[in-house]
Amino acid sequence: MTSHYLQCVLCGRRYEDDQLHYSCPHCGEAGTLDILYDYDSLRTSLDRDALKGDFTTNAWRYRDLLPIAADGPVPPLSLSVGWTPLYDAPRVADALGVARVSLKDDGRNPTGSLKDRASALVTARAMAADIPIVSTASTGNAAAALAGIVASVPDMQAVIFVPATAPEAKIAQLLVYGAQIVLVDDSYDVAFDLCMQTCLEQNWYSRNTGVNPYTTEGKKTVALEIAEQLDWQIPDAVVVSVGDGSIISGIYKGFWDLHQLGWIVRMPRIIGVQAVGSSPLVAAWENGTPGEAMQPVDAHTIADSISAGLPRDRVKALRAVRETGGAYIAVTDDDIVAAIPELAQLSGVFVEPAAAAAFAGARIAVQSQHINPDEHIAIVLTGNGLKDVRTAQKSVQPVASVAPNMQAVRDHLRKLSLI
Numbered sequence: 001m002t003s004h005y006l007q008c009v010l011c012g013r014r015y016e017d018d019q020l021h022y023s024c025p026h027c028g029e030a031g032t033l034d035i036l037y038d039y040d041s042l043r044t045s046l047d048r049d050a051l052k053g054d055f056t057t058n059a060w061r062y063r064d065l066l067p068i069a070a071d072g073p074v075p076p077l078s079l080s081v082g083w084t085p086l087y088d089a090p091r092v093a094d095a096l097g098v099a100r101v102s103l104k105d106d107g108r109n110p111t112g113s114l115k116d117r118a119s120a121l122v123t124a125r126a127m128a129a130d131i132p133i134v135s136t137a138s139t140g141n142a143a144a145a146l147a148g149i150v151a152s153v154p155d156m157q158a159v160i161f162v163p164a165t166a167p168e169a170k171i172a173q174l175l176v177y178g179a180q181i182v183l184v185d186d187s188y189d190v191a192f193d194l195c196m197q198t199c200l201e202q203n204w205y206s207r208n209t210g211v212n213p214y215t216t217e218g219k220k221t222v223a224l225e226i227a228e229q230l231d232w233q234i235p236d237a238v239v240v241s242v243g244d245g246s247i248i249s250g251i252y253k254g255f256w257d258l259h260q261l262g263w264i265v266r267m268p269r270i271i272g273v274q275a276v277g278s279s280p281l282v283a284a285w286e287n288g289t290p291g292e293a294m295q296p297v298d299a300h301t302i303a304d305s306i307s308a309g310l311p312r313d314r315v316k317a318l319r320a321v322r323e324t325g326g327a328y329i330a331v332t333d334d335d336i337v338a339a340i341p342e343l344a345q346l347s348g349v350f351v352e353p354a355a356a357a358a359f360a361g362a363r364i365a366v367q368s369q370h371i372n373p374d375e376h377i378a379i380v381l382t383g384n385g386l387k388d389v390r391t392a393q394k395s396v397q398p399v400a401s402v403a404p405n406m407q408a409v410r411d412h413l414r415k416l417s418l419i
């Protein structure tokens with residue numbers, strides 16, 4: 001296994017891998033852990049050019065930079081997670097008024113979101129530890145990702161704690177994958193606490209974001225891919241939407257690891273985008289509030305994947321922006337909805353509201369000069385548009401029917417200026 005240790009982001013205490021800590025016992029829930037490696041030794045043993053001869057087309061391509069057993073089956077999962085396309089999008093660049101835009105289409109993962117990367121690594125860790133049950137509290141992409149990835153592995157079970165208010169359609173997806181559901185008659189936060197207590201009591205493995213430090217390690221693979229796909233010429237800025245803060249933390253960690261190895265010469269600025277109705281990190285960044293001092297807000301946004309009143313990974317999420325000279329940007333729900341068809345029509349990539357928020361936020365970042373016109377930016381598109389067709393419907397006009405004859409068809413096409 002790639003040698004690594006865990007270190008608290010608040011107090012700096014160090015823990016060994018087999019201590020199986022979720023977060024620092026001295027600092028409590030805000031004391032999330034970094035997974036760190038012996039970078040001196042990796043610098044001499046690894047060579048980025050060796051990747052050119054590696055034909056692994058999934059995130060396990062970076063197994064030497066991941067806390068997984070190198071001698072086990074690689075990958076240990078049958079589903080192919082990661083190595084999603086990075087598109088050059090000149091028309092998006094023109095629309096935003098920047099020199100170059102790269103779109104990372106992570107909706108192409110097996111269950112349609114970037115969270116498959118975290119679930120894949122967490123599931124591999126559970127397999128290595130002989131823990132057959134993995135659990136999380138979620139109704140959204142994290143739950144779908146865990147249910148789907150676990151379903152691809154024999155003799156494993158996903159148990160998802162879901163607040164009873166969750167939409168039935170989302171619960172249906174979990175049931176289709178064979179996950180067991182604990183429908184809790186209370187809020188997400190209560191479901192989260194019950195999930196954690198159950199995991200500790202039953203020795204199940206918890207995938208919960210912000211608690212399990214390996215989720216960040218899984219998510220960092222998106223940054224490793226962006227760097228390699230751009231031949232290590234990293235963009236000036238990377239823009240991503242932020243809810244619990246785990247994805248932006250993963251992006252930071254991926255580039256940070258590469259920087260430690262000397263594979264990239266500098267860090268990109270990292271720009272986080274939140275919905276106005278769920279923007280505690282924007283406020284904390286503007287006010288200089290430390291993550292551990294943040295207080296919960298009442299979160300409301302149409303982009304449910306980034307709705308979080310008190311982001312679980314808030315300490316790491318603020319670090320990602322502060323240490324790279326980036327920014328936090330807020331966008332309205334109206335901007336998010338309008339961004340869905342605009343991005344789709346400029347690039348052919350259909351994304352869910354949370355991912356559209358990143359595109360909408362990039363525009364505001366240009367207007368507010370957090371991004372300069374001569375720069376190259378990457379926008380991380382975290383989820384597929386088919387995840388939330390109902391919101392997409394709000395972004396387009398309904399279509400009236402035409403009479404079944406050619407005259408009516410011609411009249412209609414004229415109205416559309418097609419003939």
Ligand SMILES: [Zn+2]
Nearest residue numbers: 008011024027
């Ligand atoms: Zn600590």
